[in-house]
Every structure is written in C-alpha cells, then in structure tokens.
Amino acid sequence: MRTRTTTATTGLVTALAALLVLAGCTAPGDGRPAASSPVATVPAQSGGGSGFEGPRPQDQNLLAWTGDPNDAGHVTAQSPAGVGGRVTLVRIVLREQITWSNVWLGLAGIDPNAQLANCYLGVYDAKGALVAATPDISPQLMTDAIAKPFALDKPFTAAPGTYFIALLLNGTWATNGLTLKSTGAGISVNAGLTPPNLRYSTLLTGQTSLPPTVNLAEQSTSTINTGWASQWYAIS
16 A cells, blocks of 8 residues: 555656646746746847838939939929039938949939030039049930939949039020929028038039039038029939
8 A cells, every 4th residue: 555655646746747847837946947847939029120111222223312212303493694613512421332333313304405515423522522523414414304324434432421412514504494303392401501511502603624622611502592402313
C-alpha cells in the first residue's frame, strides 16, 4: 500500500509540473520564467511612418523637387521689362547626395512670336558659387509647353545641403504667352525667411549670362511680390 501511495504522489507531482509548464508560470519568488517554461514572443512594433506619406520625387523618376507637380497648377507670367536680365533664384534643399544632371522646368505656355536669346538655367551653392549651368535654352522655351528636363553642361555630385536653381530670361515675349508652372503661394513664399535664405528671390539686372558668383545677401523680393513667384522645378 505504501508503494502505491508513493507512485500515485509522484504521478500527481509530475502532472502538476506539466500543467505549470503549459500555463507559463514563473518560478516562485523571483518573477522570472521557469527554466523549462516556454516564453511567448511578442511581435515587434513598427516604428511608425508606415502610413501614406504623400508623393515623393522618386515616384516619378526624379531625385528632388520644389513640390509635388500635381499641385503646380498656378501660372506665373511676367513682362520682359519685369524679369528680363534678372537672375531668379529658387531655393531647394537636398537631404542626400545625388548626381545632378538635369533641371526640370514646368513650362505652362509659349509665345510663338517671342524673340528669345541668352536664356539659361543654372545651380548656385549656399555660398553663391555657380556650380553648373545649361547651354542657352531659348529654343526649348519656344516649344512643348510641358514639364521637361534641361540638361546641365556637365553633371555634378551634389552633397546634401542648400542650393539655388537660377533662371535667366532675355528677349521679348507676350506677358501672358511665355508662362511657367508654379503654386499659388504668391508673396507668402518667403514667410519666415530673410536673405541669404529666401526661398524665391531675384538678383541683379542687365545680365546676359549667369555670373560665376552672386551675393546671396542681396536677394530681393520686389519682383517676386509682383507675381513672379513659386516656379516649379525638379531634379534628375
């Protein structure tokens, strides 16, 4: 009889131990899982940012842009007397290193009777040095009112940082004929900013080519505030 009691007690202890293991109970007194207890694995939580973040330049095979081209519906138009010979600067901030080959411009309308010459796009760095420029783009401003790339003379490696896309127009055209795509931001484009960090500005007058350096502290908003503001650009 004694033997049977011992056997029954041993079996009961074994069964209880098995139940404790299945229940994931902890070892008494220390709050830690028992050595033989399986520990449930909790899936790692994502760090956020998994929701829709809006369009990115890479979605359209571009490297950077001043804004989603889907929002570039407004049109900016100026007379030759208003912007001819002025260097118009649009700030763009790169957050990763890229090879910069083209500047994309949203051409909204053309003037078939325009007489254009000495028109250029270029890139200035944060110190005001010209780091790249296009050949004369006058012929391309006479055709195809679409968003299109203008090739730089030579692609360059652009490190992260602040750059200014420069546009220089010269010649004669109808004020509402030669037009560029932009947002409808108007004079609010430079809210919170002062030279030399204006987002949209002009410099100099009477220029027939992009100067090798510009003084960004001389950025002006006088022409920008008349409606020559927020042109859309992209990079590839």
